[in-house]
Each structure stands twice: as C-alpha cells, then as structure tokens.
Amino acid sequence: MSVDVVRAGGSCAVLVVSGELDVYTAPRLRECLVELVSEGTLRIVVDLNGVELLDSTGIGVLVGGLKRIRTHEGELALVCAQQQLLKLFEITRVNTIFSVFHTVEAATAAMAQT
Amino acid sequence: MRDSLPADAVVLDIVADPSLVSTARVMVSCLASTRRELSAERLDDLELAVSEACTNAINSYGPDVDAPRVLVSWKEDDDRVEVRVTDRGRGYDPAQAIPSNSGGLGVKLIQILVDEACWEPGNPGTTVRMSLKCPRCRVEQD
Numbered sequence: 001m002s003v004d005v006v007r008a009g010g011s012c013a014v015l016v017v018s019g020e021l022d023v024y025t026a027p028r029l030r031e032c033l034v035e036l037v038s039e040g041t042l043r044i045v046v047d048l049n050g051v052e053l054l055d056s057t058g059i060g061v062l063v064g065g066l067k068r069i070r071t072h073e074g075e076l077a078l079v080c081a082q083q084q085l086l087k088l089f090e091i092t093r094v095n096t097i098f099s100v101f102h103t104v105e106a107a108t109a110a111m112a113q114t
Numbered sequence: 115m116r117d118s119l120p121a122d123a124v125v126l127d128i129v130a131d132p133s134l135v136s137t138a139r140v141m142v143s144c145l146a147s148t149r150r151e152l153s154a155e156r157l158d159d160l161e162l163a164v165s166e167a168c169t170n171a172i173n174s175y176g177p178d179v180d181a182p183r184v185l186v187s188w189k190e191d192d193d194r195v196e197v198r199v200t201d202r203g204r205g206y207d208p209a210q211a212i213p214s215n216s217g218g219l220g221v222k223l224i225q226i227l228v229d230e231a232c233w234e235p236g237n238p239g240t241t242v243r244m245s246l247k248c249p250r251c252r253v254e255q256d
Contacts, residue, residue: 023169024132053139053158055165056219084158091226092219 001025001051003032008108011074012043018050021058029058033065033076042074043114045107054085059092066098075099075114077107115185115200115239123187123198130172130182130201138168138186142197145188150195150248159227160197160246166220167199167242174203174240194229194247202239 001019008014013036017029029046036044046062048054066076080086081102089095101107119125126141128134142164146152152160168184175182185200211218224231228244 020136022132022165023135023172053162053165055162055169056223057169059219084155087155088162088223091223 001028003029005032005036008043008045008111010043010112011041012045012108012111013041014045014047014104014108016047016050018052020053021048021051021061022053022055023057026055026057026061030061030064033061033068037065037068037072037074042069042072043111044069044074044076045079045101045104045111046076047079047104047107048085049079049081051080051082051085054088056092059088059094063094063097075111077101077111079104079107115183115202118241119185119187119198120189123189125188126186128184128186130175130184130203132169132172134184135165135168135172138184138199139165141186142188145190146195146248149190149251151251152246152248156246156248160244163224163227163231163244164197164199166224167197167244170206170220170242171199171201171203171240174201174206176204179203190250193249194245196243196245198241198243200236200239200241202236205235205238205240208233 001021004016006014069076077099079101139161143161146157171184187198189196208221211221229247230245232243234241
C-alpha cells in the first residue's frame with residue numbers, strides 16, 4: 001500500500017491511497033491522518049480509487065480519522081467509484097457517516113464550501 | 115491444528131503476523147480463480163472474508179504467546195469450496211461480536227460475504243469455516 005499526500009490549497013489535503021488497505025498496512029494510513037490533523041490540516045479527502053482491497057481494519061482507521069478531525073471541527077470525505085468498495089460501504093453503513101464522491105474534483109469542491 | 119483437516123485439503127501454516135494475511139488471500143485467490151467458476155465480485159468477497167478471518171485469528175492471540183500460528187485450509191468438492199481459518203488463541207464468541215469494533219465488523223462481513231459461515235470453538239482457539247457455492251472450472255477437451 002502507498003499513501004501520497006497532495007496539497008489542495010488552504011487547509012485541505014488529498015490522500016491518494018493505493019494497494020491493499022488491511023490489518024498490516026492500515027496503521028500507516030492512521031499515522032498519516034494523525035500527522036495531518038495535528039499539523040492543522042482540517043479538510044482531508046481520502047482517494048480510495050486505487051485501493052484493491054479494503055478490510056474492517058482499514059474502515060476502522062477511516063472512521064477513527066473522521067472522529068479525530070471532527071473534534072477539531074474539520075471534515076474528511078472519501079473518493080471511491082469502485083463497485084466492490086461501494087458495496088462494502090453499504091454493508092457496513094460507512095456511507096451514512098462519510099460523504100462519498102466519485103472524483104477528487106467533486107470532493108475538493110464540496111470541501112471548499114464547508 | 116491439522117488433525118481435523120481432510121487429507122486432500124490444501125494447507126497454509128503461517129506465523130500469526132499481520133504481514134502474512136496477504137499470503138493467505140493470495141493462496142485462496144489463486145485456487146479459486148484457477149479451479150472454480152466464480153465471478154470477479156464473488157472472488158473479491160471470498161478474499162475479503164478470508165482476510166477478516168485471519169485478522170481475527172491473529173488478534174485472538176495475546177501479546178505474550180510463544181510462536182502463535184494460523185492455519186488456512188482449502189477443501190473443495192463439485193459444487194462448493196470451504197476455507198477454514200484456525201487459531202489457538204483466546205477464542206471469542208461471534209454472537210457477542212460488536213460491529214462497532216473492527217473484530218466484530220469482521221465477523222459481520224464474513225457472515226454477509228460467504229454463503230455459509232460457522233465458528234467452532236477449539237481447545238484452545240477457534241476455527242472459522244466459510245463456504246461458497248460454486249462449480250468447478252470446466253476443462254476444455256480437444
């Protein structure tokens with residue numbers, strides 16, 4: 001798994017995640033989210049379009065990141081257009097707590113309005 | 115842990131380490147994609163279910179356990195496959211698993227992703243049995 005941070009202007013960052021996000025790799029994403037929030041990045045978009053597998057540990061890290069950022073009155077949105085991941089979001093009801101967009105452009109545009 | 119496995123099962127015996135969960139996924143994915151008629155979606159479902167079962171198996175061991183191991187086995191017949199994930203950890207009751215933590219969420223996902231799933235308590239540990247209905251791949255004859 002790899003995580004690349006792309007600054008999107010202001011206090012917004014896009015995390016581009018690719019590969020397998022599971023019990024072994026998810027801690028790296030957690031560290032990245034914690035670091036961004038602690039340095040004051042309070043608008044985060046996590047781009048999951050390059051993710052080949054997402055498990056419950058990965059979902060836990062995303063939910064943990066959302067909780068952390070909301071305690072600082074920030075927001076975290078997901079980008080995903082893959083059917084398998086969208087199905088997983090429905091099963092786990094993750095789609096009821098996150099804003100999910102199909103493209104990074106749509107997510108950053110929505111972030112700019114918050 | 116191998117005692118109760120069928121003689122013709124394919125077995126992967128790994129250290130209970132998160133870095134090896136992907137190895138279990140690869141084994142099951144390779145067997146399923148080459149030997150069974152499965153859609154890409156069902157293959158992904160099986161891979162994720164195996165991943166969740168291995169994660170729970172690894173997490174069932176306490177920090178001070180000496181040489182913890184996880185056994186993943188594959189058994190098939192004409193119309194179904196069964197993957198078993200066995201540990202010798204502290205054991206857990208899937209009925210008590212809470213979906214709001216990742217272990218509990220893993221149990222819920224397994225129940226949804228495969229056709230049948232059951233948790234058998236060991237002495238010690240747990241075996242998760244997951245089965246999927248799918249025919250064997252047809253072999254083209256000349």
